[in-house]
Amino acid sequence: MECDSCSEPAITHAAYSGVHLCETHFRRSVESRVRKRIREDGLLSERATPEEPETWLVGLSGGKDSVVLTQILHETFAEDPRIELVALTIHEGIDGYRDASLAACLELTDDLGIDHEVVSYAEEYGLEMDDVAAEDPLGMAPCAYCGVFRRDALSRYAEQYGADKLLTGHNLDDEAQTAMMNLLSGDVTQIARHFDASLGSFESREIDDDPFVPRAKPLRDVPEKEVALYAHVRELPTHMAECPHASEAYRGEIQAHLHELEDGHPGTRHSIMAGYEELARLAAEAYRGDGAEMTDCERCGAPTTGGLCRKCELVDAVGGELPSR
Numbered sequence: 452m453e454c455d456s457c458s459e460p461a462i463t464h465a466a467y468s469g470v471h472l473c474e475t476h477f478r479r480s481v482e483s484r485v486r487k488r489i490r491e492d493g494l495l496s497e498r499a500t501p502e503e504p505e506t507w508l509v510g511l512s513g514g515k516d517s518v519v520l521t522q523i524l525h526e527t528f529a530e531d532p533r534i535e536l537v538a539l540t541i542h543e544g545i546d547g548y549r550d551a552s553l554a555a556c557l558e559l560t561d562d563l564g565i566d567h568e569v570v571s572y573a574e575e576y577g578l579e580m581d582d583v584a585a586e587d588p589l590g591m592a593p594c595a596y597c598g599v600f601r602r603d604a605l606s607r608y609a610e611q612y613g614a615d616k617l618l619t620g621h622n623l624d625d626e627a628q629t630a631m632m633n634l635l636s637g638d639v640t641q642i643a644r645h646f647d648a649s650l651g652s653f654e655s656r657e658i659d660d661d662p663f664v665p666r667a668k669p670l671r672d673v674p675e676k677e678v679a680l681y682a683h684v685r686e687l688p689t690h691m692a693e694c695p696h697a698s699e700a701y702r703g704e705i706q707a708h709l710h711e712l713e714d715g716h717p718g719t720r721h722s723i724m725a726g727y728e729e730l731a732r733l734a735a736e737a738y739r740g741d742g743a744e745m746t747d748c749e750r751c752g753a754p755t756t757g758g759l760c761r762k763c764e765l766v767d768a769v770g771g772e773l774p775s776r
């Protein structure tokens with residue numbers, strides 16, 4: 452089969468668009484979707500100037516998604532004096548998993564010549580995810596602890612570093628799964644929060660009062676398989692193994708259903724996201740200002756609805772310790 456844009460052999464066929472693309476045109480197509488998303492989300496603010504550039508912190512795990520995101524952002528903005536990119540890797544303390552993916556992160560950031568920082572749960576919270584998963588004092592899935600620690604580490608570091616935006620490598624499949632999980636949970640306030648936290652464009656979100664550094668997901672229009680193919684054709688250093696504690700069973704179920712739907716009805720993920728984003732915008736407009744008042748956590752100062760923040764509660768439960776700051 453030939454590429455639809457030239458006479459080279461096609462390496463991919465996207466059922467949802469019916470398009471066949473050769474390697475060159477496939478690469479261009481992924482890059483142009485990411486750049487279009489960056490434009491549509493209004494990521495590059497008018498306040499960013501060569502004299503006062505914005506710092507964008509990229510969450511780099513070493514997996515295909517964050518590696519592809521870092522590569523494309525670098526190629527788009529390396530020559531742009533209005534933007535400074537910094538990659539941040541979280542080391543959770545998972546034997547044999549994070550060390551290997553950290554090697555991929557170091558190789559990439561070395562190749563690209565961008566700043567790279569590593570933050571570990573051991574230093575930040577006095578714990579390792581391997582111990583948390585083994586002990587599991589609250590009887591939760593390991594990811595339930597890990598997600599809280601990761602969010603806290605990313606936002607606190609973003610704040611310390613004076614980052615203006617935090618970018619993560621969530622792809623179309625990740626976002627469609629989250630959308631379905633939120634819809635099926637029936638929690639409309641969660642959908643509203645999702646819009647202001649990371650989904651809407653910067654112009655349409657209410658972020659001024661938000662105590663967290665604003666987040667964005669420039670890969671969210673690109674299906675997971677295409678992210679993987681992009682990483683492969685460009686021979687980017689990625690770490691493919693799965694975390695041994697991966698345990699989001701419900702997300703896995705939704706993922707399986709979505710694959711089935713997508714196979715029978717190509718374009719399902721795109722249409723879910725188009726409808727969900729609009730619903731989330733309406734929910735955000737209706738629910739803004741209804742949230743609980745935020746105060747500072749008594750112990751660490753992170754934003755919380757009262758007393759100790761969730762991270763501090765979990766650090767206590769697992770016997771960790773915050774460093775004295």
Ligand code: SF4
Nearest residue numbers: 593594597694696697
């Ligand atoms: S799979 Fe779960 S435990 Fe493993 S790194 Fe991700 S969130 Fe943490």
Ligand SMILES: [Zn+2]
Nearest residue numbers: 454457473476
């Ligand atoms: Zn072509």
Ligand SMILES: [Zn+2]
Nearest residue numbers: 748751760763
């Ligand atoms: Zn706290």
